[in-house]
Amino acid sequence: MKKSRLTMRILSYFILLLGLGVVAVPIWYMVSTAFKPQTMVFELPPQIWPNPSTLDNFVKALTTDRFGLYFWNSLKVTLATTTLTVLVSSMLAYAFARLKFPGKEILFYILLLGMMVPPVMLIIPQFIVAHKLDLYNNLWGLVLVYVTMNISMQTFLLRGVFEDVPRDLEEAAMIDGGSPFTIFTKIVLPLSGPGLAVVVINSFLYSWEEYTWANVNIGDSINRTLPIGIALFQSEHLTEWGQVFAASLIALIPVVLVFILFQRYFVQGISTTGIKG
Amino acid sequence: MRIKKARNQIIPAIIFLLPGFALLVVFFLGPLLYSFRISFFDWNFVHPERSVFVGFNNYITQLKSQIFQRAVLNTAVYTVITVTVKMVLGFAIAVILNQSLRGRTFFRVAYYLPVITSWVIVSLLFTYMFSGMGGLVNYFLKDVLHAISKNIMWLADDILALVPVVLVDIWKGVGWATVIFLAGLQGIPTELLEAAQVDGANRWQRLMRIMLPMMRGTLVFLLVVLVLGGLNAYVPFQLITRGAPQDMTHSILTLMYRATFSRMDFGNGAAISYLLTIFVFVLSLVQLKLLRKPAGE
Numbered sequence: 001m002k003k004s005r006l007t008m009r010i011l012s013y014f015i016l017l018l019g020l021g022v023v024a025v026p027i028w029y030m031v032s033t034a035f036k037p038q039t040m041v042f043e044l045p046p047q048i049w050p051n052p053s054t055l056d057n058f059v060k061a062l063t064t065d066r067f068g069l070y071f072w073n074s075l076k077v078t079l080a081t082t083t084l085t086v087l088v089s090s091m092l093a094y095a096f097a098r099l100k101f102p103g104k105e106i107l108f109y110i111l112l113l114g115m116m117v118p119p120v121m122l123i124i125p126q127f128i129v130a131h132k133l134d135l136y137n138n139l140w141g142l143v144l145v146y147v148t149m150n151i152s153m154q155t156f157l158l159r160g161v162f163e164d165v166p167r168d169l170e171e172a173a174m175i176d177g178g179s180p181f182t183i184f185t186k187i188v189l190p191l192s193g194p195g196l197a198v199v200v201i202n203s204f205l206y207s208w209e210e211y212t213w214a215n216v217n218i219g220d221s222i223n224r225t226l227p228i229g230i231a232l233f234q235s236e237h238l239t240e241w242g243q244v245f246a247a248s249l250i251a252l253i254p255v256v257l258v259f260i261l262f263q264r265y266f267v268q269g270i271s272t273t274g275i276k277g
Numbered sequence: 278m279r280i281k282k283a284r285n286q287i288i289p290a291i292i293f294l295l296p297g298f299a300l301l302v303v304f305f306l307g308p309l310l311y312s313f314r315i316s317f318f319d320w321n322f323v324h325p326e327r328s329v330f331v332g333f334n335n336y337i338t339q340l341k342s343q344i345f346q347r348a349v350l351n352t353a354v355y356t357v358i359t360v361t362v363k364m365v366l367g368f369a370i371a372v373i374l375n376q377s378l379r380g381r382t383f384f385r386v387a388y389y390l391p392v393i394t395s396w397v398i399v400s401l402l403f404t405y406m407f408s409g410m411g412g413l414v415n416y417f418l419k420d421v422l423h424a425i426s427k428n429i430m431w432l433a434d435d436i437l438a439l440v441p442v443v444l445v446d447i448w449k450g451v452g453w454a455t456v457i458f459l460a461g462l463q464g465i466p467t468e469l470l471e472a473a474q475v476d477g478a479n480r481w482q483r484l485m486r487i488m489l490p491m492m493r494g495t496l497v498f499l500l501v502v503l504v505l506g507g508l509n510a511y512v513p514f515q516l517i518t519r520g521a522p523q524d525m526t527h528s529i530l531t532l533m534y535r536a537t538f539s540r541m542d543f544g545n546g547a548a549i550s551y552l553l554t555i556f557v558f559v560l561s562l563v564q565l566k567l568l569r570k571p572a573g574e
Binding site for chain 1: 287290307311386389394412547550553
């Protein structure tokens, strides 16, 4: 009995370490290539750490190749998208969790439709709409579409969170003459911190890495976000992998920061969506 | 009193719902219907009023086109392989991580790293690793394992080009499946498993008779979400194969993109996206039906 337990334990660690290797090799290859001079990009056998190593790729990415500008564009789009998604979806979620109004069920089904339609199929008409509203080649065109594509899922998630806020508190506030707006801002929102954190993470990651729509809606290079900037750079400079990955690593900094800061909410957010589904 | 209260809430409800539904109407519902209309026209992007109604022609053109059929096949193969592998590996790792092991938090975080890395970056990374000359994969196969005698030109072959596309999806996606499975496993009461163990059920029996049936919800959720994601594959195909060689390595959506924005043929592009949607819809119904609890259980 004890022996079989030990074998299982060893086997478990063996599989976990093997998996770790599979995860780690591409990441290591990306990081080390970012520090390689161009002449070493295809050098084999690969060195664990490039010798000589260089910071040139990072310097070039940020100065001559305008990745600094793309970073700034991505940051603006992501901050605006995240703020608006939290605002709009928490308002929707509050209405569906707490308010009484005619047509509630039908409206909720329409909202859920947004989770079922594949987003890419909307790209053609969204492109036409963006043209008509003068949002083509405009960062707001990205923000508004990102918020729209996100609110169904995030509202669904937040509705569950808001329903768990104890009703006694709200009823007490209501008796004191509080309107739905005071209840929403003074009671429901402050008590839903972790749920809102999950929405922040989801919309942050989505808009930071979105490529498909940005690639369609952005024409001028000054409005590019990081994912398009990186992809286009690679297609124009086919072999300059050092710079591609230097830019990629710069692009990953905010993601890793968010991941570290919100680690515990990550798992929570995933399990909420997982169990709800 | 009750009626008054209900009426009082209509105005706040409108205010709370307005921003969200305004966005949904303009950027979601409107486009959804508009795209349906476009799919029946030879659409003129510059002068929409000059578009010619062609009935089902765009649909028929696509269904008959070899490039479209190949894109459907590519997408289907990609979906079947990636979903199966991700579910099996994700489940196995979740079961391992569900034990009280030292360092399990570390492994969980490490396995999740590929998930948060963006699609664009990992697609480029795999393109680089699968380079025909000087790529890491060829080096490993040829000089370390001696499994091949000369470099494979992965991206020049219409079947081999799908290998990096499939692998990148698995590499990036297993961590997510693992975390979802872990959440599902934690929902199984430990007393139940212990009771079964006392009654003499071995590992395999506990897995098949208790864990899997108790996780039906998680399984259905994962299957539906992963299949939907697979059918909608876009970025890895677009950045790794770009459809080459000879448009034989498109996914349905990269083909849609090419029809629409490279050829400005919006009608055919819209028809492709609706064909995909119909397929997704039917498949979701079938999946839900197949996985519904058998009667009497």
